[in-house]
Amino acid sequence: MNTRHLLVSVVGIFSLILLTNYTAYAQAFGSPGEHTPVSLQNPANPTGYGYYEYLPFGYNEASGQKYRLLIWLHGRGEGGNGVPAGEIYSNNSGSITQAGNLNKVLKNGIPDLINDNDDGNPNNDLHLNNCIVISPQKFTTKTSNLPVWQVDEVNAIINAFAAHYLVETTQIYIAGFSAGANVLVNYVKNNRSNPDATLPAAYLISGPTNPKFAEAGEYDYFQNVGFWFHANRQDNFNTYTKARKSVITITGSGSNVIPGSSTPQAEVVKHYRFAGGSWQSENAINIEGVSPDTKSFTMLTAYRDLGHNPATRVFLNDPKIYEWLFSFTRNGGTNSTVTTNAGTDDAITLPTNSYTLNGSASSSDLAATLTYTWTQVSGPGTATFADSTLASTTVTSLVEGTYIFRLTATDSNGASASDDVTITVLPLPNTPPVANAGTDFSVTLPTTTTLNGSASTDDSGIVSYAWSQVSGPNTASFDDASLVSPTISGLVAGNYVFSLTVTDGSGASDSDDVTVAVQPAPAPTNRVFKINFTLPSLTPASSDWNATNGSLNAGYKLENLLDEQGASSSTTMEFLDTWPTSKTGGTTTINEGIFPNAVREGVYYTKNTTGTNENNIKFSGLNPAETYTFTILSSRVTNGDKTTVFSYNGTSASVNASNNVDHYVVLPNLVPDASGEIILNVKTGEAATFTYLNGLIIASPSFGSAQVKVNFTLPGIASAGTDWNETDGSFNAGYQLSNLVNDQAIATTIHMELLDAWTNRNDKGKTTVNEGLFPNEVREGVYQINSGDEVRLKFSGLNASTTYDFTFLSSRASGGDKTTTFSDGSTTVAISSSYNINNYATFTNLVPNAQGEIIITVGLGATATQGFLNGVIIEANPGGTASRTTKTSTSIFPVSTTTAYPNPTNGVLHYKSTQKVMKVNVLNMKGTLVKRIQPTGSQSIKLDTLPTGLYILEFKTAQGSEFIRVLKK
Incomplete structure (x- = not known):
């Protein structure tokens, strides 16, 4: 006999079909425990049939679990249009419409029983554990002479639903009633010579009305397939005779081997089972499912009455039928089932690193023995099992993370099942971090x-x-x-x-x-070092000059130079080369300027005998972060070419020392190397015969008194540079410029805010070739107010202990009365803006209020039609605490406190003062400010860009101001 087993039971035909090579896609329409009609017209239904769907309790598509499939084929009278009751069937052309009649499927058999038990009670589900039940409807729109199932539809039906659901293809079962039973009998008959083409594993056949198995010797393959026929001895369709003939043919047991009933009229039901080579009759169902030796593969149940469908009414709700049915698989043999439970998911927390797994399993074959195997599916590390063959065992060596362990149980029939349990190992309880932002x-x-x-x-x-x-x-x-x-x-x-x-x-x-x-940045220091290259025989210069002792040798040093305030420094001068000689003979003058005659008189010099002579002087102890300006006097009472060249790091300048009085070599913005050193190279010009050096002034400029400048501009106008704070064209009240930068591009605490809205802004400011304090990029853009308007500017973040100077430009390239007024609340300055170039509204020594604020009001003259503002320059005055007045008086130094020369001047003006000059303002004879100068250590200023004429120079010190009139030639 063939060792493969296929269970067929006849209750119509209850046929089990097992498939291979399927990929099932779970697309259920209902919910677990529900009996759901699925319309043929539902676009999501790909099977080609209207049908009823039953899903077992616990059904879960997401789990990936596969389920048994049981298919019920109805009788001839239950065919229909495949549309649920209450809906309308319509063909594609709309020529046929009918009320849905899919509910006809519920008339008989298993769908009838499911529908009666569809109460949501998992203990009342006909024992269809893990089984999907599908009841398709044979399509027809006829109301009489209905079509029946055809043999070639059997495999098509199985394939369609096995592909649509998560189906275990070795556990597909099929059952049929009446015409549904007939098609299953014919299906087996047609494939008896090619049984491998049959898909069912077992058949349950109820009430076959016409066909039967009658070809003796041709059904050996099906002797190991489960068949259970149900038939009524008094059925008008003679179904019992056909069922009896079929089971005899399958088993080859002869025509008279099924015992007859001694009291057929008294026996309501009789069960016949073929086991051990003979037929046995039972009054109660006996499936003998423990051992293949006693298990019945072919069975027949005979009924006395109950018409054409006795099975539905008597036995299809008996769990033994489904126990017998589900014990078969298509690949043959008795199919016991194993249920495995790996335990409940759990978690532990380190330092605990072991866990006891408690698994269990059972087999449907109560006589079978079970073996166990634990394996690790996944996890952050490899766990160690104490004994992986026990149902309960301990795992150790666990680390932080998630582990999945699998328990596989196998019975002595070879049936097995697995279940997974997840054990999460949590880390040690976390200790929050401790932030430390450092000390204040x-x-x-x-x-x-x-x-x-x-x-x-x-x-x-x-x-x-x-x-x-x-x-x-x-x-x-x-x-x-x-x-x-x-x-x-x-x-x-x-x-x-x-x-x-x-x-x-x-x-x-x-x-x-x-x-x-x-x-804040420290107050300006403006350290200046002065060096007199002199001889011991000469009268020394004043105490703010560092004097050599006449030494000419390489290695001679002047250490810890004193600045002009007499304070010692770390700066040192050293001769790196020997000077040939020194002598008197420097050019003196009555207008000494920044180099007094005591410095001019002595001179170090070198004769150019080789054409390559040069001397190097090293200055050390300087600050690599600062820049320095060297101003050098090279002078000798002599004639001819005595050009002397001074250079450092690519910067060079020269002067002819012959009878030189007021031409100085200036090397600005020299940057020391990383060691804080500058090496000054001194040599003769190409055609010169001698090199001379009389004196040297080193100035380290401070930026503590830098200006803050605001450009009232608008998009489209070129920037005035990084030393200007520029508006973005906004002119509404509340607009602000915060943390204004000074003219060294360093951010300050000063803010500007428009307290009132301006009328407009445009690019019609008056530009000029003589830009002065305000470059053309500032002059071009202009904010505007009209007649009747008045606006306020608030400057905040000022130092309440400091006084400030404000200079405003108001200019417009247009005629008419454009008088613009500026007021600090006490003093008002009026400027005619029409074509204005160099008239500025200037406020000096303004005192902020206690909140560090100054408010300037901009208005119009009495008959003016428009007012304008292009830019403003704010400058803090050096030294002292501001007096609490709105305007301070100007003190005038005694005569000769400050001197300036030469006067008249062609461009360069030198000055000498007993006080330190902080600032020089140049005014025209109308008193209008035209130039502001920040002095350097050279004590000289350039006026070469000014037109010819008379000017007033204001020299400002910590003590006040002194005014000198100067003629520019």
């Missing part, structure tokens, strides 16, 4: 600074740093706020609070703040 500190402008969060700690490591500003001026910016130690730039004077938030790998975080006090 202060810095002095101008500077950037670096924050330091490296002292922050965490038990498992910090994964992110986040810096932010909590308070302080809104000028600061981070180079990268996610760094441990970011750099902050854009600082202005004030107190900043920065917050550091650190986060660990578990998402816990902590924050800490650090306060950075930003001090």
